[in-house]
Amino acid sequence: xxxxxxxxxxxxxxxxxxxxxxxxxxxxxxxxxxxxxxxxxxxxxxxxxxxxxxxxxxxxxxxxxxxxxxxxxxxxxxxxxxxxxxxxxxxxxxxxxxxxxxxxxxxxxxxxxxxxxxxxxxxxxxxxxxxxxxxxxxxxxxxxxxxxxxxxx
Amino acid sequence: xxxxxxxxxxxxxxxxxxxxxxxxxxxxxxxxxxxxxxxxxxxxxxxxxxxxxxxxxxxxxxxxxxxxxxxxxxxxxxxxxxxxxxxxxxxxxxxxxxxxxxxxxxxxxxxxxxxxxxxxxxxxxxxxxxxxxxxxxxxxxxxxxxxxxxxxxxxxxx
Numbered sequence: 001x002x003x004x005x006x007x008x009x010x011x012x013x014x015x016x017x018x019x020x021x022x023x024x025x026x027x028x029x030x031x032x033x034x035x036x037x038x039x040x041x042x043x044x045x046x047x048x049x050x051x052x053x054x055x056x057x058x059x060x061x062x063x064x065x066x067x068x069x070x071x072x073x074x075x076x077x078x079x080x081x082x083x084x085x086x087x088x089x090x091x092x093x094x095x096x097x098x099x100x101x102x103x104x105x106x107x108x109x110x111x112x113x114x115x116x117x118x119x120x121x122x123x124x125x126x127x128x129x130x131x132x133x134x135x136x137x138x139x140x141x142x143x144x145x146x147x148x149x150x151x152x153x
Numbered sequence: 154x155x156x157x158x159x160x161x162x163x164x165x166x167x168x169x170x171x172x173x174x175x176x177x178x179x180x181x182x183x184x185x186x187x188x189x190x191x192x193x194x195x196x197x198x199x200x201x202x203x204x205x206x207x208x209x210x211x212x213x214x215x216x217x218x219x220x221x222x223x224x225x226x227x228x229x230x231x232x233x234x235x236x237x238x239x240x241x242x243x244x245x246x247x248x249x250x251x252x253x254x255x256x257x258x259x260x261x262x263x264x265x266x267x268x269x270x271x272x273x274x275x276x277x278x279x280x281x282x283x284x285x286x287x288x289x290x291x292x293x294x295x296x297x298x299x300x301x302x303x304x305x306x307x308x309x310x311x
Contacts, residue, residue, distance in 0.1 A: 031181050034242045040187070041272055051187035056172040063164055063171070076160030101270060 004137035011071065013130045017081060018068025020127065021061050024107050028058035038105035042091050060084065068134075078134035085128045092120045199264075199278035201271075202290040204302040207263050210290075211235070216260035220289075222273045223266055223296065233265065233299060234307045241273050244280055256286055265292035265299065 028035050035054040039045060045053065060080060067077030095102045096117035104120050176182055193199060211217050219236040221228050228238045239247055256262060264274040271291050278289040300306060
């Protein structure tokens with residue numbers, strides 16, 4: 001099975017997933033303060049680390065987005081995006097089991113942007129799949145053709 | 154494998170540097186360690202109120218202020234008569250001295266949102282309590298319950 005290692009597939013997945021991460025990061029990078037409320041509303045983290053997460057997570061999303069789109073350190077970005085997506089899905093899943101529909105803070109920093117938590121978990125699944133393909137099936141390196149020394153006559 | 158670990162560490166370090174630098178920029182700063190967040194407490198920060206009681210309070214008591222925490226679009230399509238729109242994320246800017254004075258002199262404050270989820274309403278109530286106001290009332294079931302009780306609505310299409 002060679003299609004998961006197709007170079008163009010990786011470029012396409014990187015462009016799409018990276019674009020999503022860039023879109024998700026832009027509002028939070030500009031002003032992370034409303035994000036504190038959203039993360040706190042998940043009722044998973046204790047109060048202390050909530051601010052640290054709001055300070056650093058948007059920048060990780062931004063850098064992961066840039067790396068996926070440009071292809072620079074794409075596999076490392078795929079690893080980070082896998083971690084982020086799994087964390088998001090676990091947090092949303094916990095609240096879905098609790099029966100609480102939280103404002104996910106996925107693409108906006110509005111605490112009133114409340115959606116069904118299970119729908120949000122399902123929405124993350126194809127993104128996780130794309131990240132895993134880029135992480136687990138790196139493109140096959142191009143065959144290197146050795147340069148032949150000029151033949152002397 | 155080592156290359157993957159090295160690149161991942163590089164991304165994380167870049168995140169730490171950029172995040173730290175950005176958090177030093179005035180106007181968007183957060184305290185490094187969250188400490189001010191205590192969940193809103195019923196009976197201390199707010200009390201619940203059903204639609205019927207809220208309507209009775211609104212129409213019979215003088216100086217009752219009703220706050221609508223939904224989006225501007227939702228507010229425009231219909232709201233409780235006399236309600237004032239208020240955004241939790243813009244609370245500081247929206248609590249002008251005039252508006253805060255009106256809240257301070259109110260006989261009671263009723264806060265409602267869209268539906269069953271009352272997190273935002275409770276947070277607004279908590280913020281008002283922190284500013285020295287009496288515990289507001291949070292409408293159970295929000296605007297959906299208000300509409301479901303066939304109570305008066307202003308704005309939107311009939």
